[in-house]
Amino acid sequence: MGTILEVSGLSMDFGGLRAIEQFDLNITEGEIAALIGPNGAGKTTFFNCITGIYSPAAGDIFITPPGEKRKRINGLKPNIITRSGMARTFQNIRLFPNMTVLENIMVGRHCRTHSGILGAVLRGLSTVREEKETIGESYAILKKFGLSGSANELARNLPYGEQRRLEIARAIATKPFLLLLDEPAAGLNVRETLELDKLIARLRDEERISILLIEHDMRLVMSISDRITVMDYGKKIAEGTPDEIKNDPVVIKAYLGEEFVA
Amino acid sequence: MIKLAEMKKSFLVSLWFMFLTFPVMVIRVNPIEKAVEWRWVNMLFIGAGSFVLSFLWRYLLRRKEAGRGSGKIRNVPIFWRAVSEPKLRVPALAAVSVFAAAFPFIFSAYQVNIMTTVLLYIMLGLGLNIVVGLAGLLDLGYVAFYAVGAYSYALLNHHLGLGFWTVLPFGALMGAVFGILLGFPVLRLRGDYLAIVTLGFGEIIRLVLENWNEFSFGPSGIANIPRPSFFGMQLSLQGASAYMYFIMTGLVLLTVFVVNRLQDSRIGRAWIALREDEIACQAMGIDKTKTKLAAFALGATWAGMAGVIFAAKTTFINPASFTFLESAMILSIVVLGGMGSITGVICGAFILILLPEYLRAFSDFRMLLFGAIMVLMMVFRPQGLISDMRRTYEFEDTAEKGL
Numbered sequence: 001m002g003t004i005l006e007v008s009g010l011s012m013d014f015g016g017l018r019a020i021e022q023f024d025l026n027i028t029e030g031e032i033a034a035l036i037g038p039n040g041a042g043k044t045t046f047f048n049c050i051t052g053i054y055s056p057a058a059g060d061i062f063i064t065p066p067g068e069k070r071k072r073i074n075g076l077k078p079n080i081i082t083r084s085g086m087a088r089t090f091q092n093i094r095l096f097p098n099m100t101v102l103e104n105i106m107v108g109r110h111c112r113t114h115s116g117i118l119g120a121v122l123r124g125l126s127t128v129r130e131e132k133e134t135i136g137e138s139y140a141i142l143k144k145f146g147l148s149g150s151a152n153e154l155a156r157n158l159p160y161g162e163q164r165r166l167e168i169a170r171a172i173a174t175k176p177f178l179l180l181l182d183e184p185a186a187g188l189n190v191r192e193t194l195e196l197d198k199l200i201a202r203l204r205d206e207e208r209i210s211i212l213l214i215e216h217d218m219r220l221v222m223s224i225s226d227r228i229t230v231m232d233y234g235k236k237i238a239e240g241t242p243d244e245i246k247n248d249p250v251v252i253k254a255y256l257g258e259e260f261v262a
Numbered sequence: 263m264i265k266l267a268e269m270k271k272s273f274l275v276s277l278w279f280m281f282l283t284f285p286v287m288v289i290r291v292n293p294i295e296k297a298v299e300w301r302w303v304n305m306l307f308i309g310a311g312s313f314v315l316s317f318l319w320r321y322l323l324r325r326k327e328a329g330r331g332s333g334k335i336r337n338v339p340i341f342w343r344a345v346s347e348p349k350l351r352v353p354a355l356a357a358v359s360v361f362a363a364a365f366p367f368i369f370s371a372y373q374v375n376i377m378t379t380v381l382l383y384i385m386l387g388l389g390l391n392i393v394v395g396l397a398g399l400l401d402l403g404y405v406a407f408y409a410v411g412a413y414s415y416a417l418l419n420h421h422l423g424l425g426f427w428t429v430l431p432f433g434a435l436m437g438a439v440f441g442i443l444l445g446f447p448v449l450r451l452r453g454d455y456l457a458i459v460t461l462g463f464g465e466i467i468r469l470v471l472e473n474w475n476e477f478s479f480g481p482s483g484i485a486n487i488p489r490p491s492f493f494g495m496q497l498s499l500q501g502a503s504a505y506m507y508f509i510m511t512g513l514v515l516l517t518v519f520v521v522n523r524l525q526d527s528r529i530g531r532a533w534i535a536l537r538e539d540e541i542a543c544q545a546m547g548i549d550k551t552k553t554k555l556a557a558f559a560l561g562a563t564w565a566g567m568a569g570v571i572f573a574a575k576t577t578f579i580n581p582a583s584f585t586f587l588e589s590a591m592i593l594s595i596v597v598l599g600g601m602g603s604i605t606g607v608i609c610g611a612f613i614l615i616l617l618p619e620y621l622r623a624f625s626d627f628r629m630l631l632f633g634a635i636m637v638l639m640m641v642f643r644p645q646g647l648i649s650d651m652r653r654t655y656e657f658e659d660t661a662e663k664g665l
Contacts, residue, residue, distance in 0.1 A: 082547035096538035111547025120527030
C-alpha cells in the first residue's frame with residue numbers, strides 16, 4: 001500500500017490573501033481520508049489546487065497511480081489530471097442539467113474513449129463498438145448507484161439527493177484511483193447521509209478507489225474516515241485518527257473557541 | 263378583485279399609449295390652410311385598441327405561466343410527437359422529398375431562387391448551431407467565415423480560373439482554418455466577452471475586404487463569377503437556378519446528416535457538456551481547448567461552403583453582403599428555431615427568410631411585422647419553436663427497475 005498522493009509545502013494566494021500556507025497531505029492507497037475545518041479554512045481551495053483549477057503559488061503535488069510512475073502534477077490542466085486518475089465532485093452540484101442522467105455518465109467516459117470527429121461522422125466499426133461500450137458501461141454504473149430507473153430523465157429533474165449521487169457516479173465513470181468528494185453530504189437528510197456512508201465504503205472496498213473527502217457532517221466523518229486532517233486559516237492544525245481528533249484541544253478551539261477547551 | 267386591478271393596469275397602459283402617440287396620431291398641421299387639425303377620434307381608437315391588446319397580452323402571459331407548472335407532456339411539442347410517431351414518419355418524409363424534388367418544375371424561377379436562399383440559410387444556421395446551440399459559444403461574427411468562403415471562390419476563379427466544384431471543398435477548408443484562427447484568441451473568453459470579440463472579428467474581415475483594394479477590389483466587389491457548370495454544359499437561367507436548387511438540397515441533406523451524427527457522438531456530448539458547465543466539463547477529462555476549437559472549426563466549415571455557393575448563386579459579391587446584420591439574421595434563425603435542434607433551425611430558416619419575402623405585399627410594414635413576430639416569439643417561446651430533445655436509450659431491464 002504505497003502513497004498515491006503527496007502534497008508538500010502547498011501555498012496559494014489570492015491577491016494579498018494567503019488562502020493556503022505550507023500545507024502537507026499524503027494519501028495512502030485504499031484509505032478514506034477526511035479534510036475538515038471551519039468555513040473559509042481553505043479546504044475547497046485545496047481541492048481546486050490539486051485538481052488543476054487553480055495553479056498553486058508554491059509547493060509540490062505528486063501522484064502515483066497504482067502500477068505507474070510517480071509524477072508531478074503542479075499546474076497541469078484539470079482534464080489532464082482527471083485523465084491521470086483523480087476525479088472530483090463539487091460542493092455546489094455541477095451536473096450537466098440539460099443532459100440526461102445517462103448522458104452525464106457518458107460524458108464521464110470521455111477521457112477513457114477515443115473516437116474523433118471523423119469517426120463520429122463516418123461511424124466506422126470501432127466508433128460504433130466504442131459507443132456501445134460507453135452506453136453499456138454507463139448504464140452499469142447507473143445500476144450500481146441505483147439510478148438506472150431514471151436513465152433517460154434530464155439531470156435537472158432529479159431530486160437533490162439523487163443529483164448528489166449522480167455526481168459521484170459521473171466522477172466514478174472517469175475510472176479514478178483517487179476520488180475527491182467536496183461536501184458530499186451537504187443538503188442530504190439523515191437517511192440519505194447514512195446511505196452515503198455505505199456508498200463511500202463500498203467504493204473503497206469494491207471499486208478499490210481511495211477517497212479524500214471534505215465534510216462538515218461530523219457523524220459521517222468520524223464513522224468512515226481512517227484518518228482526518230484538520231485545516232484552519234490555510235494551515236494544517238491537526239492530523240490523526242477520528243479518536244485523536246475528537247479529543248485534540250487545538251481542534252476544539254478552532255471549532256468552538258477558547259472557552260470550550262477543557 | 264383581480265379583475266379590477268387588471269382593468270386599472272390596462273387603463274394606465276392605454277393612457278400611456280395615447281400620450282405617446284399623441285403628436286403623430288392626433289395633431290396634423292395643414293400647411294395650405296395654415297391650421298392645426300385635432301383628430302381626437304384617432305386618440306380614442308388608440309386608447310381602446312391598446313386597452314384590449316394589453317388585456318390579451320396579460321392573458322397570454324398568464325396562460326404561459328400556468329402551462330409551465332403542469333406536467334411533462336405539455337413540454338413535448340405537438341410537432342415533435344407527430345414526427346416521432348413511426349407510422350407518420352415515413353409517409354411524411356416521402357411527401358416532403360417528392361415535393362422538394364418536384365419544386366423547381368412546379369414553381370417559377372423566382373420561387374426557386376427564394377427556396378435556394380432558404381436552403382443556404384439552413385446550412386448557415388446548422389453550422390452556427392454547432393457553435394452556439396451545441397457548444398454554447400455565442401459567436402456574433404459568423405458572417406466572417408461566410409465572406410471567407412465567398413471571396414475564396416471569387417478570387418480563385420478570377421486569378422486562377424478554378425471552377426465551382428474545385429473550390430467548394432477548398433472554401434470549406436478555408437472556413438475551418440479561419441475558424442481555428444479566430445478560436446485561438448477567444449479560448450479564454452465566455453459569454454458577453456466572447457460575443458464582443460467575435461463581433462469585432464466579423465467587422466475586421468469586412469473592413470479588410472472593403473479597404474484592401476488590390477486584394478479584394480474593395481467596395482466595387484467582384485462580378486462575373488461563374489455559376490456551377492453541369493458537366494461542362496452551359497444552362498439557361500431557368501435551368502441554372504433549378505440546378506443551384508438541387509445542389510443546395512444535396513448539401514443541406516449532407517449538413518443535416520453530418521450535424522446529426524456529430525450531435526450524437528462523443529464529441530457532440532463534449533460540446534453540450536461544455537455549454538452546460540465549463541468547469542465540470544474539464545473535471546470530466548474533456549480538453550476544453552480542443553473541444554472549443556473543434557466547434558469553431560466545424561461551424562465555420564459550413565459557413566465557408568455556404569459562402570462559395572452564395573458567390574456562385576449571385577455571380578457578384580462585395581463586402582456589403584457580409585454585414586453584421588447577416589450574422590444577426592443567422593443567429594436569429596438558430597435562436598428562434600430552437601438552439602441545438604436541427605428541426606428547429608430548419609423551421610427557423612423557413613420562417614425568417616420566407617416571411618420578409620412574402621410580406622413584400624405589405625412593403626412598408628414588413629420589417630415592423632417581422633420585428634413584432636420576433637418579440638412575440640421571444641416572450642412566449644424563449645426556448646425556440648422546437649426545443650432540443652435529448653436522445654433516449656432503451657435497456658432490456660429498465661422495466662423491472664422502474665419502482
